[in-house]
Amino acid sequence: MTHDARIPAGRQAVSGVPGAGVPGRRSVRALMVLAGLLLVSALLALALPGSHPQLEAGLALSSEWVAVLACIAAVVLSRAHRVAPALAAGAVAATVLGDTLSVAVVLTDRSGALPFPSWPDAFYLTFYLLLVAAMSVLARRHLVAPTATVVFDVVITSFGLAALLALALTPVLDSALAGTGTTEFVLSTMYPLFDLLLVATVVAIGASDRWGGHWRLVGAALLLFAAADTLLALQLPSDDYRVGTPLDAIWIAGCLLFALWVCAITARPDAVAPPASATRAGTTLAVVSMAAALAVLVLAPIIDGSIIAVVLAMAALLATVLSVALRRGALPAVGATGRRQRTVRELRSPASHEQLVLMYQPKLRLSTGRVDGVEALVRWRHPTRGLLVPADFVPLLEEAGALRAWTSSILNVALDDAARWRQRGTPVGVAVNITAEWLQDARAVHEVLPALGLRSLPPSTLTLEITEQSLVADPEAAWRRIEPLRAAGVRISLDDFGTGYNSLSALHDFPVDEVKIDRSFVETVGGDARARALVKSTIALAEELGSETVAEGVETEEQRRLLAEMGCTYAQGFLISEPVPAERIDDLLASPGTPTTPL
Known part of the structure; x- marks a missing residue:
């Protein structure tokens, strides 16, 4: 029986579509390139003098729909594990349908304002449901019990980003605490909150799963969505949102990143990211979130920020202290003893096979x-x-x-x-x-x-x-x-x-x-x-x-x-x-x- 440590890297699948599928893959890449060019064209249209809402909206929606076609083509070309890519493609299509209806509503409304809530919100909520389903299917294949440090990273990320969101939404939160605009507050903050919760979930999956590289695309897309949704929440109470602003470009960029993710998980369904890199990515985001929490504590008194933001920032710092104590061995019951038990649980999991x-x-x-x-x-x-x-x-x-x-x-x-x-x-x-x-x-x-x-x-x-x-x-x-x-x-x-x-x-x-x-x-x-x-x-x-x-x-x-x-x-x-x-x-x-x- 041979036991050795000097070994090369393990097997990796290099393509989800062998041989004959290569031309099809090129078509998918061509569609994504076209979607990117259309997005650039939409941005250039924004820089033109005067107002051109129809042109800007047309280019933006064309970019999104081309990305949807790329997703559909990628799923069709995929020969294995189609469920998750199909769900993810459905999520992209749902948000693009919502955008299409939103543009139609705004362009046909004399005021040019976006009613809130409206029918497009049903498609946006469907996007989150399908995205969660796709992430669950992907993670279930290879996910094992997360380590204690990963759990703390997720907690730090959740509280830190939530504190930053609460600080940005201070006017909306103050209005809600004063008892006015409660319904609008719930609906307008729901989207950025969903985005940040999913970012925290991606941190956990990316650190505990073999799909680290692909999850970064999802995390980046969700962060773009969170930024855009937060800006929208600030504009809705005053009806300042209009079609054909840079805000739309942020959503479209996020949509294209989601489409790239769909193409990636179909092109390399079994690609293995180096495990340590996924963990480092999760830890890096946790550090950034902790820095954001510190910034919230510093800025809140200066700009009269919401007390909710301060509480969330303090929770993030407390989780950081516990995480540092765990990493340095100050919590032996959680660290040393728990590692062996966690490994045993992982070995019992069918995913370990x-x-x-x-x-x-x-x-x-x-x-x-x-x-x-x-x-x-x-x-x-x-x-x-x-x-x-x-x-x-x-x-x-x-x-x-x-x-x-x-x-x-x-x-x-x-x-x-x-x-x-x-x-x-x-x-x-x-x-x-x-x-x-x-x-x-x-x-x-x-x-x-x-x-x-x-x-x-x-x-x-x-x-x-x-x-x-x-x-x-x-x-x-x-x-x-x-x-x-x-x-x-x-x-x-x-x-x-x-x-x-x-x-x-x-x-x-x-x-x-x-x-x-x-x-x-x-x-x-x-x-x-x-x-x-x-x-x-x-x-x-x-x-x-x-x-x-x-x-x-x-x-x-x-x-x-x-x-x-x-x-x-x-x-x-x-x-x-x-x-x-x-x-x-x-x-x-x-x-x-x-x-x-x-x-």
């Missing part, structure tokens, strides 16, 4: 110098802690009661990759480490052969690596479950041979196809005569029993040469190749390799 990453370490057949087998090595792409090696999370899998489920998921992913390699004309055997808990689950073991058949893989494609410890609890029962698999052609490998007290007994009692010589013997085979004798005798013993041998941890040319001279079947280690993503295996298999040249 979608975050596992398989790397593959090639096995070089020493007699031919070619790679004809790989071992699957699991990593966990944690949303906030990065790519974790087994030592960082496997001990907690047992505590989480998730060992069996994870082993089954690893097995299925490995078989999927093996099927793809076979379809590409490069069939290769894959070895998977299995646990004692998985061996005790008769149903899981019985699902192996159907899983192979479903993928049209011969049973010999799969090698199950078991350790001596896996057989300790009930060796006879474990072997009864494995024996039918071996009889069908699945290969069985005895892992870490030589490290247990009953290794010879295991070889005697359980016929295996392969014996893996532990790296602790291999690393000293060149300079330790006793280790060399043990390795040589193990190879000879396995050969007598009809088993092949795999030497783990081969890192020098001398080790490879000695093992080849002893008759070892396979060599595995950094001399051959470090663990690589599934996409790299095709290249390694295509490399002829030689006994003297590492791949």
